[in-house]
Amino acid sequence: MPSDTLKRTLRDPVVLLALGLLAVLAVLVLVPVAGLVSSTLRPEGLDAWRDVLTGRLAPALLHEPLLNSLLVGAVTAIGAVVIGGGLAWVVVMTDVPLRRTITFLASVPFALPSFALALAWESVFRNDLVGGRVGLLTDLGLTVPDWLAWGPVPVSATLIAHYYSLSFLLTAAALATVNSELVEAAELTGASRLRVARSIALPVVLPAVISGALLAFAEGVSNFAAPAVLGLPVRFHTLSTRAYGAITTGQTERGYVLSVVLVVVAAIVLLVSTRLAGRRKSFATITGKGARRKRVRLGAARLPVTAAVLLLVALTSIVPGLLLLTSSLLERTGSFTSGFTTHFWTGASDPSMAQGMAGILRNPQIVSAFWTTLALGLSVAVAASVLGLLLGYVMTRLRPADPLQAGLGKGLALLSYLPFLVPGVALGAAFIAQFGRPIGPLPALYGTFAILVIAGVAATLPFASQAGRSAVGQISPDVEEAATTAGAGLGRRLFSIVLPLSSRGLLAGGVLVFVNIVRDLSLLVLLVTPATPLLSVLTYRYASEGFTQFANAVTVVIVVISLAATLFARRLEGASQPWLEER
Structure with missing residues (x-):
């Protein structure tokens, strides 16, 4: 009977775990x-909607920031896309030397x-x-023109x-x-390099190009840090900086x-990206026959x-770090003639420098922010x-043939x-909005370490779930079936089989989550209070208050971490870049 089937399904430990995860x-x-x-x-809120959409201040609140x-x-x-795609073509498709160095940088x-x-x-x-x-x-x-120092050009460039x-x-x-044999066959028939690129290479890479472009578009629309540093001083507002300004005032x-x-703008962009990438036809590019690239x-x-490529990657990877480190050692901001000092790193409090603030390694607030971060x-x-x-584990073990389990899997994937x-x-x-006030017996979480952890877990959920799915997906269910036959329950299987076998992939995913949180500003800038200082937020506040050397020094610490x-x-992920292989 259907009710008996439902009861058996609901007694399945994997289904129960899926329901619990759905609630979480x-x-x-x-x-x-x-x-x-x-x-x-x-x-x-309805009054705010009218103000933002049609009110007298609508151009300043919404229209201009949205266009920006x-x-x-x-x-x-x-x-x-132009820089990243062009660089990818040079590294993968040409005989340029130092491919590993270029790829890393x-x-x-x-x-x-x-x-x-x-x-x-x-x-x-x-x-x-x-x-x-x-x-x-x-x-x-x-003389540095204003358009190069402030506004949309430097924001977009960074x-x-x-x-x-x-x-x-x-x-x-x-x-x-891209199959080299197809390229060689096309060239033998007399096809030009442009025809080969348009007819063979482009259809294969177009989904990746579209995805990269729309992801960059969505990130550019929602980024807070660059517009805040290079746009706010000249009142160049985007949606993110305008929302931050409204809430903090x-x-x-x-x-x-x-x-x-x-949210709506970013969601539309990413959903369009998914649909466009999903509509692209797939191409069989991997065969059972080995081929020399x-x-x-x-x-x-x-x-x-080679020189141009190395210059490009150095300007965007090595030079920024050197600039920040050098700037943090200047006695006067932006002036090489003023001399160098380690005060902003190790100096004691001195009324004649930086309004008496000690160097970052001796500043209790920064040290506290370091450990809190x-x-x-x-x-x-x-x-x-x-x-x-x-x-x-749940998404790889739920049975798609069962409607309830298939629905649970889709719900978990969506959330x-x-x-x-x-x-x-x-x-x-x-x-x-949700946790800034008490909810029943639960106290307000705003200003606590707990809300930072909860928000961080929520923000990094896509990375963590993908890492977990990839790691667990490599473990054959046969291994668990043998343990189940021996009487091992779900908890025992998870801790004795699944966790050890997937630990390497999970650790790599955990490290990436750690990096995202340590460097994050957009998510945490509204949630941090003086009771929970973080390095990224202190950096922004130092920069906005004119303490450039301190801001740059703290940023160097974040970059190193x-x-x-x-x-x-x-290193944990291992070789995941096949274009570097010499074949």
Whole structure:
């Protein structure tokens, strides 16, 4: 009978675990987003909707920030695809030397905080338009035009430098699957290189190009750090900075409305990306026959192309770090003639310097922020990895033939993907809207370490669930069936079989979650209070208050932590870049 079947299904431990995870994801993701939307439907929220959409201040609150966000997103997408795609073609399809070095350096910018690149740009190009300190070029007597120092050009340039890595990795992976035998066959028939690229290579890489472009567009639209550093001083607002400004100045309902708009824009972009990529035809590019990769010989252009590529990746990976480190050692901001000092790193409190603030290694607030940041990163990494393991196990063990189990799998997949559609500032606003006040017997969580951990787990859920699904998916169910026959229950199988066998992949995924939290600003900037200081938020506050050396020094610390963790994760993942293989 159907009722008997349902009862047996509900007694299945995997189904019970799936139901429990569904409830957890609903609390982590669905409830905050729903709370954010519902808060805008109250009388105050409806007034805010009218102000934002049609009110006298609508151009300043919504229209201009929306256009600015779309402009930055579009330029970021185009630049990331052109640079990342072109670099991928050079590395994968030509005989350029130092491919491993180029690939490593090209992947570094995405591991850096976006505000690191913005601060590096400011250290060089800042002029005296907004008064106060200037950058290195202005200090040397050069005239830096306003459009190069502030506004959409530097914001877009730093975001392109940050996100081209994503397009490079996606396109390189796709180009690596192009069958060399097809290329050789086409050339033998007399097809030109342009015809070969258009008819063979382009159809294979187009889904990756589209995905990279739209992901870069969505990230550019929702990014907070770069517009905050390089746009706010000249009142160049995007949706994210306008929402942040509204919430932090007491216009909470307007901030929530702008956050909802930001969610809708990002969701539309990413859903369009999914549909476009999904509609592309698939091509069989991997056969059972080994093939030697044929690379285009650059000839006389080999040396200049190599030099240009190395210059590009160095400017976006090595130079920003050196600029930040050097700037943190200057006695006067942006001036090499002022001399160098280690005061901003190790100096004691001195009334004649930096308003009496001690160096970052002796500043109790920064030391506290360092340990809080590490504790947050580790807490979120552990919690997200455990949740990712359970999600990966359930989604790979549910039976698609059973309608209930298939529905549970789809629900879990949707909820675990949903945070990817919610920009960081909007997700932070959602947690404030939902958990900023008491809920029944539960106290308000705003200002506590707990809300940072919960929000961090929710934000990194897509990475953790994908890592868990990939790790558990490699474990054959036959191994568990033998343990079940021996009488092992679900808990015993998870801890004795699944966890040890998937630990390497889970650890790599956990390290990436750790890096995302340590470098994050967009999600945490609204949630952090003086009781829970974090390095990324202190960096932004120091930069906005004019303490450039302190901001740059703290950023260097974040960069070192992020790069060390990223290198560790890559070592755990092993060889995952087939275009580097010499075949």
